Amino acid sequence: MVKYSRARLDASFCALGDATRRGVLEQLGRSDASITDLAEKFHMTLAGMMKHVGVLELAGLVTTEKVGRVRTCKLGTRRLEEETAWLEGHRQLWDSRFNELDKVVEKLKRKEKANGRKKRE
């Protein structure tokens, strides 16, 4: 459950299979940009753009760095110190997994509550 070589490739192809995300890469190829800049340029909400950037990050095509209140996006991981990128890759993988796990846990909690009510009735 630890190694993901071919799987990572799938993630990259998925990331590249969207016109907005390709546009974002093209944009970042010209200069670094904040999420806000990108959202404006592509006429999207911040949340929507964050989602796209998240997918690109997971695929290792984009890295982001938060300084103060601004999150700046850059192309690829080559500019980041290798160690940081490595750790960040792991963090993103687990963070997105655990966000999904949150949903499963919420469902189980609701089910348990509903069952509890039934038993008391």
Add this chain to the structure above:
Amino acid sequence: MDARRESELAPTKNRTTVERKSDRELVVTRTFNAPARIVFEAWTKPELFKQWWVPKSMGMFLRSCEMDVRVGGGYRLVFGHDASNPDEFFGRYVEVTPHSRLVWTNDEGGDGGPVTTVTFEEKGGKTLLVMHELYPSKEALDAAGTGSADATLETFAQLDELLVTLGASLGRS
């Protein structure tokens, strides 16, 4: 848009931290807003496990997920869209302590692969989850997971190709 609706509905998000504790150890921690028995259930029932182990954003397809969660029992995850070219991950459960501790081996790379320990610690109705991976060597951990050197190189190769294509289309417009 959908993304916005999702973020509004989402319950308060807890932080995921990742730390390289030593040359051979990776530690991931996260708190869940539920008792340990519920979080443990989501790690040990395949029908629940497969709902979260492969987030949609990873763009991966989990073909099958078998888990025999007891000491000595095995698990096997099969990824990939193409049945003739599957990516498999498998190993054995070494320790299974309901609601508090799981230990399994990762044997897809042969014997002496990493060992994963997950502990669930309940406090005030919440659960602190600690996932600890111990690798046989520094090199194995360096090459592990999302940072796999081959995959990174392949990703860069794809990126280079993409940029060439984009550059070409820009030139035309």
